[in-house]
Amino acid sequence: MTRIAVIGGGRIGEALISGLLKAGRAARDLVVAESFPARAAELAEQYAIRVTTVADAAEGADVVVIAVKPGDVDPVVAQLAAGDLDGEREQLIVTLAAGLPTWRYENKLPAGVPVVRVMPNTPMLVGEGVSAIAAGRFAKAEHLETVRELLGSVGKVVTVSEAQIDAVTAVSGSGPAYFFLVAEAMVDAGVSLGLTRATASELVVQTMVGSAAMLAESGESATELRAAVTSPGGTTAAAVRELERGGLRTAFYDALTAAKVKSAALGAPTEKAGVSAE
Ligand SMILES: NC(=O)C1=CN([C@@H]2O[C@H](COP(=O)(O)OP(=O)(O)OC[C@H]3O[C@@H](n4cnc5c(N)ncnc54)[C@H](OP(=O)(O)O)[C@@H]3O)[C@@H](O)[C@H]2O)C=CC1
Ligand SMILES: O=C(O)[C@@H]1CCC=N1
Numbered sequence: 001m002t003r004i005a006v007i008g009g010g011r012i013g014e015a016l017i018s019g020l021l022k023a024g025r026a027a028r029d030l031v032v033a034e035s036f037p038a039r040a041a042e043l044a045e046q047y048a049i050r051v052t053t054v055a056d057a058a059e060g061a062d063v064v065v066i067a068v069k070p071g072d073v074d075p076v077v078a079q080l081a082a083g084d085l086d087g088e089r090e091q092l093i094v095t096l097a098a099g100l101p102t103w104r105y106e107n108k109l110p111a112g113v114p115v116v117r118v119m120p121n122t123p124m125l126v127g128e129g130v131s132a133i134a135a136g137r138f139a140k141a142e143h144l145e146t147v148r149e150l151l152g153s154v155g156k157v158v159t160v161s162e163a164q165i166d167a168v169t170a171v172s173g174s175g176p177a178y179f180f181l182v183a184e185a186m187v188d189a190g191v192s193l194g195l196t197r198a199t200a201s202e203l204v205v206q207t208m209v210g211s212a213a214m215l216a217e218s219g220e221s222a223t224e225l226r227a228a229v230t231s232p233g234g235t236t237a238a239a240v241r242e243l244e245r246g247g248l249r250t251a252f253y254d255a256l257t258a259a260k261v262k263s264a265a266l267g268a269p270t271e272k273a274g275v276s277a278e
Pocket of ligand 1: 007010011012033034036054067068070075076096098
């Protein structure tokens with residue numbers, strides 16, 4: 001059984017841990033390193049997993065998942081490099097951090113340590129995540145397979161080139177926030193039309209769940225499904241006209257472009273030392 005160390009027990013770290021446990025992985029095969037003491041205690045209590053230091057978590061793990069904020073990655077990698085990681089032992093580094101290219105890890109780790117970059121999303125908490133995975137310089141097919149199996153237990157997995165990960169981040173990494181924002185706006189609009197907040201919330205949540213299920217299962221495109229709701233001269237056409245007038249498509253184009261640009265900026269070269277992986 002693969003032993004997994006998760007470094008950083010924040011929102012995405014917890015989503016992964018919780019999703020893996022729900023998918024049937026044994027708590028004894030998971031360990032987490034979390035620097036915020038109250039948070040560490042909370043995770044230990046809620047999930048009955050071992051919470052320890054970075055070095056101790058990495059020691060003995062087959063897969064080390066880095067789930068700290070991009071700005072906290074360098075010290076974590078320095079700690080891993082100071083440990084006994086080595087390419088021969090085939091310990092695999094999996095990073096979930098937005099923006100940071102694999103060369104930033106490879107430059108600091110002993111030569112040959114495989115790194116796989118992943119952009120997951122929080123719905124993996126409920127087994128409905130989607131993750132894009134990209135191999136670093138030393139990652140082989142078997143390493144990608146290990147990551148595919150790991151993330152596959154908490155959602156879907158697609159393989160991309162590392163050059164595409166910033167775009168993935170804009171689409172699906174940040175994506176859940178766009179849907180939550182739309183849900184929030186629809187609930188508020190429903191309340192302004194006289195519904196109670198509870199009723200508006202129930203209607204919006206189930207409309208999203210049902211629409212998502214149709215998108216996933218019907219085999220029809222979003223365009224076809226929307227057309228089927230839009231009766232000629234009817235209510236939906238009136239609403240869609242207002243959304244288009246409000247610049248919905250342009251807003252999404254600009255929003256996703258901003259997210260991609262931000263992701264690339266998070267990983268802007270600081271010490272590239274002649275190595276380019278993108
Ligand atoms: N949230 C999301 O939807 C997604 C996030 N990601 C990526 O995942 C990473 C984590 O994001 P998120 O979970 O939202 O962030 P959080 O801030 O919620 O979680 C990070 C956690 O790591 C802890 N931490 C920081 N340094 C260390 C360390 N040296 N050792 C152990 N623990 C440490 C932090 O503690 P403290 O608060 O004390 O610093 C914090 O609890 C980011 O790089 C982000 O880009 C990727 C996809 C989706
Ligand atoms: O907002 C962020 O930077 C992270 C990466 C993708 C989702 N959350």
